[in-house]
Amino acid sequence: MKKLNLMFTPDKREDYNNQMHSLGRTFTLVSLGFIFIVPIAYLIAAKTWPNWTVLAKCIPFILGYWAIGLIEAVSYAPLLGTGGQYLSFITGNISNLKLPAAINAQTIAKVEQGSEEQEIITTIAIAVSSIVTTVIILIGLIPLIIWQEQIVTVLTPISPYVLPAIFGALTLVVVAMYAKIAAIPFLVCIIISVIANAVGFGLDVATMIIVGMVISAISTTIMYRIQSKKIAAKEKAVIATLTESDTKDTDATDAIVEDIATENIKENVVNEEVIEVEEITEEEKKE
Amino acid sequence: MQKDYAIIFVLGALIVAMIIAMSVFFLIKALRRGKKIGMDKKLITGAIRNSALFSIVPSIPIVVGVGIMMPALGIAIPWIRLTVIGALQYEVSAAAAAGASGPGATPTDIATAVIVMTLSILSGPIFNATFYKRYQGKLAQLRETNKRKMDAITGSLLAGMLAGIMSALLVGGAFGVGKPVTAENTGITTYGEVTLITLATSMGIMVICGILLKVTKQKWIESYALPLSILVSLLAAFFAVPVFAV
Numbered sequence: 001m002k003k004l005n006l007m008f009t010p011d012k013r014e015d016y017n018n019q020m021h022s023l024g025r026t027f028t029l030v031s032l033g034f035i036f037i038v039p040i041a042y043l044i045a046a047k048t049w050p051n052w053t054v055l056a057k058c059i060p061f062i063l064g065y066w067a068i069g070l071i072e073a074v075s076y077a078p079l080l081g082t083g084g085q086y087l088s089f090i091t092g093n094i095s096n097l098k099l100p101a102a103i104n105a106q107t108i109a110k111v112e113q114g115s116e117e118q119e120i121i122t123t124i125a126i127a128v129s130s131i132v133t134t135v136i137i138l139i140g141l142i143p144l145i146i147w148q149e150q151i152v153t154v155l156t157p158i159s160p161y162v163l164p165a166i167f168g169a170l171t172l173v174v175v176a177m178y179a180k181i182a183a184i185p186f187l188v189c190i191i192i193s194v195i196a197n198a199v200g201f202g203l204d205v206a207t208m209i210i211v212g213m214v215i216s217a218i219s220t221t222i223m224y225r226i227q228s229k230k231i232a233a234k235e236k237a238v239i240a241t242l243t244e245s246d247t248k249d250t251d252a253t254d255a256i257v258e259d260i261a262t263e264n265i266k267e268n269v270v271n272e273e274v275i276e277v278e279e280i281t282e283e284e285k286k287e
Numbered sequence: 288m289q290k291d292y293a294i295i296f297v298l299g300a301l302i303v304a305m306i307i308a309m310s311v312f313f314l315i316k317a318l319r320r321g322k323k324i325g326m327d328k329k330l331i332t333g334a335i336r337n338s339a340l341f342s343i344v345p346s347i348p349i350v351v352g353v354g355i356m357m358p359a360l361g362i363a364i365p366w367i368r369l370t371v372i373g374a375l376q377y378e379v380s381a382a383a384a385a386g387a388s389g390p391g392a393t394p395t396d397i398a399t400a401v402i403v404m405t406l407s408i409l410s411g412p413i414f415n416a417t418f419y420k421r422y423q424g425k426l427a428q429l430r431e432t433n434k435r436k437m438d439a440i441t442g443s444l445l446a447g448m449l450a451g452i453m454s455a456l457l458v459g460g461a462f463g464v465g466k467p468v469t470a471e472n473t474g475i476t477t478y479g480e481v482t483l484i485t486l487a488t489s490m491g492i493m494v495i496c497g498i499l500l501k502v503t504k505q506k507w508i509e510s511y512a513l514p515l516s517i518l519v520s521l522l523a524a525f526f527a528v529p530v531f532a533v
Contacts (some may be wrong), residue, residue, distance in 0.1 A: 009319040016320050017427070021420045023316070024496035028416045031410070034302050035371055038295065042364070045292035046394040050402050054386050058403045061384045067378065069326045069410035070381030077419065078426055079439045079448075083313045085419060088493035089411040091306055092372040093349065095448070101341050103445070105334040107298055114430050117330075120321045123339040124331065127314035132342040133349060138372055139455050142291040145362060153352040157532075159348045159355075159375070160477040161485040162517075163522035164456050166345060168489025171449050171460040172497075181439070193458035205455045206376070212451025220443030224436065240329050254373065258518050 013116050017082055020123075022084030030107050031090045066208070081104075083123030091130040095209060100166050101129040107173050163205060181223070185216035290397065299367045306370060307405050330498030333510065340514045344521065347403070349375065355473055356382065358390040360397055372408040379473050381407050456482060478531040489520035 020074045043049065074095060077085050080102065088098040105125035111117040144151055175182060189212050196203045203211070321331050352375035356365035359382060368378045382388055387400035397486020430437040470477070496512035501504070 009323050025416050028412050039405050041294050045294050048394040049397050050399040054399050058384050062406045065407035066410040073411040073414040093374050097345050101338045104341050109330050120317045121334045123317040124334045128338040129342040130310040132339050133346040135347040151494040155351040157528045158524045162348045165487040165489050165517045165520040167452050168486040169493035172493045178442050178446040181442045185447045185450035189454035193454045197462040208451035208455035211447050213447035216443040216447025224439045
C-alpha cells in the first residue's frame with residue numbers, strides 16, 4: 001500500500017526512482033494535455049481556423065524539431081537525472097538555464113558523479129530554477145504590459161549575449177574536471193566551426209551542441225577502449241609475473257591466468273583493481 | 288486586432304500552477320529523500336540558494352522574449368510558450384515559419400503559429416512519458432555493472448555540450464567581428480566583438496572569484512561566483528553594444 005502513496009519516501013533508491021518515474025509521467029501527461037488545449041482554445045476563442053497550406057508547409061520544420069527534441073531527451077538524460085529530466089522537458093530552457101543550474105549546484109556541492117546525492121542535488125537545482133523562472137516571468141508580465149516598448153528596446157540588444165555570459169564562467173569551472181575528455185571534441189568543434197563560418201554557413205549553438213556531443217561520444221569511446229586495453233594488458237603482465245614466480249611449471253594455472261586476463265579485457269576492469277594489483281606487484285618486487 | 292482572450296489567460300494560469308506544483312512536488316520528494324539517506328542539510332540548503340541565485344539573471348531575457356513576441360502574438364501565448372517547453376529561438380522560429388512574425392499577424396496566422404509551436408516540442412515529453420523509464424533503467428544498469436564506462440559517457444556528453452557551445456560562441460564571435468548579423472525572425476543584431484567581450488568578462492570574473500576564494504577562504508564566494516559573472520558580463524554587453532552599433 002505504501003508504494004502507492006506518492007508522498008511516502010521509500011528506503012531503497014530503486015523504489016524512490018520508480019516513484020519519481022510515476023510522478024514524472026503523470027505530470028508530463030497532464031502538462032501535455034494542458035499544452036494541447038491552448039491551440040484548441042485559441043481556435044474557439046478567435047473563431048478561426050489555421051492556415052492549412054502554411055501548416056502543411058511547416059511539417060518539415062516540425063519533424064526537424066522532433067528530431068532535435070529526441071536527441072536532446074536521449075543525450076541530456078544522463079546529465080539531468082530522473083527528476084531533472086521530467087522537469088526540464090516540461091519547463092524548457094534546458095541548455096541556457098536548467099542544465100547550467102544543475103552543473104553549478106553539483107560543482108559547488110562537490111557530490112560524487114552518479115551518486116544518489118548528485119541525483120538529489122540536480123533535482124533540487126532544476127526544481128528551484130523552474131520555480132524562480134516561472135515566478136520571474138509571471139512578475140515580469142506586469143511591467144511588460146505597461147512598458148513593453150521601452151523594456152524590449154532597452155533589453156533586447158543584450159539577449160544574444162546570455163549564453164556567452166553563462167558559459168564563459170561555467171566552462172572554466174567544468175573544464176578542469178573534464179579537461180582530458182573535452183580537449184579533442186573542443187578542437188574538432190573549433191575546426192568544424194571555422195570551416196563552416198569560412199564557407200559562410202555559420203552553425204548555431206543548438207547545432208554545435210549536438211555536433212559536440214557526437215564527436216565527444218566518439219572520441220571518449222576510442223579513449224575508453226584504449227585505456228581499457230592498457231589496463232587489461234597491465235594486469236595480464238602483472239598476473240603473468242606473479243604466477244611465473246609462484247607456479248612456474250603448472251600448465252593448469254597458466255590456463256586459469258589466461259582466463260582471468262581475457263575476462264578482464266572485456267572492459268570490466270576498474271581503476272581501483274589495477275591500483276591494487278600494482279600495489280601487490282610492488283610488494284612482491286620488494287620481497 | 289484582438290490577440291488576447293480571457294480563456295488563454297486562464298489556461299496560462301493553470302499551466303503556471305501546474306509547473307509550480309510539479310516543481311514543488313519534485314523538490315519536496317528530493318528533500319525528503321536527501322534527509323532519508325542522511326545528506327548534509329547545509330549541502331541541500333546551499334543547492335537551493337545557489338540555484339535560486341543563479342536562475343534570476345538568465346530568467347530576465349526570457350521575460351524580454353515575451354516582449355519580443357508580443358507585437359505578433361499578444362501577451363498570453365508568448366507567456367505560455369516561454370513558461371513551458373522550448374526557448375525563445377524555437378518559438379520565434381516556429382512563429383516565423385507559420386507566418387506570424389510581425390504586428391500584422393492575423394488570428395489565422397496566430398492560430399497556425401500556436402499549432403506549429405505546440406507540435407514542434409512534443410517529441411521530448413513523449414519520449415519521457417513512454418521510453419525514458421526503460422532508457423534510464425539501462426543507464427542505471429550500466430552504472431552498476433561498469434561505473435567507469437558510465438562516468439565516461441556522462442563526462443563525454445557534458446564535455447561535448449560545452450565544446451559545442453564554446454566553439455560556436457568563440458568562432459562565431461571571431462568571424463562576427465566587424466560583421467554584425469541581424470536575425471531575420473527577431474530583428475536582433477549580434478556583434479562578434481560583444482560576444483567575445485561578454486565571454487572574456489564572464490571568464491575574468493570567474494577567475495577573480497576563484498582567486499578570492501582561494502586567498503580569503505570565504506566559502507560564500509562560491510555561491511555568488513556564477514551569478515556575479517553572468518550579471519557583470521551582461522552589464523559589459525549592455526555597455527558594449529552601443530559602442531559597436533555606431
